[in-house]
Amino acid sequence: MSGDLRDGRIVIVGASLAGLRAAETLREKGFAGSLTLVGEDPRPPYDRPPLSKQVLLGRVPAEDTGLPLRRPVDAQWKLGVRATGLDPIEKRVLLANGEQLPFDRLLITTGTRARPWPNPAEAALDGVFTLRTSEDAGRIAERLDAGPRRVLVIGAGFTGSEIASACRERGLDVTVAERGPAPLVGALGGSFGALAAKLQRAHGVDLRCGVTVTALTGNGRLTGAELSDGSRIEADIAVVALGAIRNTEWLAESGLAAGPRGLACDAGCRAFNMYGIVTDDVFVAGDVARFPHPLFEYQLLSLEHWGNAVEQAEVAAHNMVSPGPLRRPHLAVPAFWSSQFGLNIKSVGVPTFSDQVVLAQGSPKEARLVAVYGYRGRVTAAVSVNQAKSLEYYQRLIETAAPFPPEPVGTDRPEPMTPVPSDVPDPAVLSHGPTVALTGHLPDRRLTLVRR
């Protein structure tokens, strides 16, 4: 490409939150060349957080979740088309319809998809769903409207717990099956999980932990499920919430450091190739990215967070049209929220990057608290329940690597403050994947050394 970064051809693969925000930012920064967005989903970009909340409650129709445009984006949209490959030498994206898109710079924002139920025959039963797209949410909401006798939710991560919450709010019976010891442990650790378990049961959820679903049964139509403890339950609907799979398969032959944990990049969102060498024309952002973070020992982080997708997309877009010295690092402290069972949960930092946790404010009995996480004596995360107002204070402690346990502050706290183990599990024992994963220091490919 000519030295002028404001011109040329940019292709974005993945036309959802990160892809859209990047496209807007490129135009805002004065990029005047051609811009093409490729998206497998035929719908224009929409927002996913409402899918497991307002949409399942029937308050917002699934079609009404479109993402508002921040500014007009002059671009070519290729929706309903899958990218199937990338030729890094010729600099072309290959599409399922046979088309090839040449680019000067490429942004990859292909995100994740729902992990399907492993038995395809059972997964095909009428009444078995996963939840990732607006179409999924629309179909589930329709079934919930019909008043099923019981809903089975498989996996008690954030998505599974939000689904269970929506069912209870609609007055539906719901069973949640989770392989781990409690809900939300994957993201928030065991102490928090115990609280979540109590809460779900108080809201009438039939919560079964430490079990797996061994079979979904039915004859064309789902009728029930068998559990590893020998019990069985009857249900008309099962929502499989086993976490996410990163959409990287299409990059298998591209020579990039792409694998099941995402596509690795540097702090400036530039993708690594399989040798760990950084590329200068392929960028990545959003749920599909794995990026190094200085606050977490430069380990590569994989996040499934709305806020991260937006901020990383903005940084990637900026760097795509800025010369080297003006590029910015993506250093934002990870943050996400969830609403379930009448609670507003917010998290900053990386709770799984911890060995201890302490109740710093509020009281679990009133379901209003801030828990602060520490790793080897410094603050690494904080999670609030119905008490988000002071989270900024704790974010500052994370950013400055303040000592853990934090100094007791304020008038609304337990006495004394006693740290306990945070009990972060090995992700292998969970039904659902964690929504934040520390994925080590290495790009994802195992290299086979060929000696000639």
Added chain:
Amino acid sequence: MAADTLFHRITDYANRADPYPLYAELRESGVTRQQDGSYLVGAYHEIAALLHDPRISSDRRNRTAADAAATCEEDLPVSFIAMDDPEHNRLRRLAMRPFGPPHTPGRIDAMHGEIARIADELIAGLRGKDRIDVVDDFAYPLPVTVICRLLGVPREDEPRFHAWTQEIIASFDPTPGEDLAERQRSGLESRRTMGRYLGELAEKRRGHPSDDMLSAFVNDEGPDGRLTQPEIMATSVLLLIAGHETTVNLITNGVLTLLRHPEELERLRRRPELMPRAVEELLRYEPPVQMLPQRSPLADIEVLGTTVPKGAPLILVLASGNRDPLRFRDPDRFDPTREDNRHLGFGSGVHSCFGAPLARLEVQLALTTLIRHLDNPRLVEDPPPYRRSPVLRGPRHLPIERDTTGT
């Protein structure tokens, strides 16, 4: 001039019409101890951080120097605006139950028609007058009528609670001076009288529920129980005062600002759908609550390199933060279409304004209705005469003239 006289100059009535140059000086000078021992903060990011900092208290009993405004007696506790969590949270939730989500999500929306009607009636009362006092004729009666309906207070009692309200507001005016102790004593006395008055009104509704908040306080019970009788008194005094003494200033500041920017007034007259954003800009540009005078740190804290000692009065100057060039582009420009506008007009953090959705609706409707009916409006006096308080700042009167041909 010396930085430690800033508070004195800001509160000086002579500077009421335009305190903004002093705020610029405040932001320049960082955080300095004032002659009276208080600390002023005027920078946006620092104010925002302090409002989310659990080490900052709103409870004046945590101040080192005793303070009559903090007096709290069994028969009349302080209201939740002057308390810390967890008590503050419990009382705020109980008060919110009949007012907003999650328990009463539709209350404010349902008042839309009624507020518009009240505004129209006030306008109708001005027919034929070519000279109007925006404050007495419109900006004051509107929110008073609204809050009376909402709480269930007879509108005709306004002269009584108006007098008490003025005493109470004067007692929270932090202007240093000899009369402070005296003001605080009479403020307390008025709070007690007003609390008794509202408590009796609520008591009359026990067992006779009607669709107002006082009735809900005595008759409804949620999972957190209900307010005690002294808590009802303290809370309804707070709601009645907070519910109109601020809104009147925003409406008046709005009219004044628009008359000073006639091209913007014209644009809003043509495109009333721009009003919501214009109201946010007014909350930034001329906020009715200029400063929060009742914070103090629970431990020694550092702000912009200065240690503010535990228990010292810490005054957060919201109106200065709203003009901070480190946060807002072109901060001294009134731009009703401003996009990035997270102003501090309603505060922030756990005490952020309880009534904000109602206030927004009232002021949007008030200004839209008023400018639709003003033909060629002109300021008679600029600046207009201001009310005393440097905290709840706004014109005492705003005389304007208009053409009356045809009305």
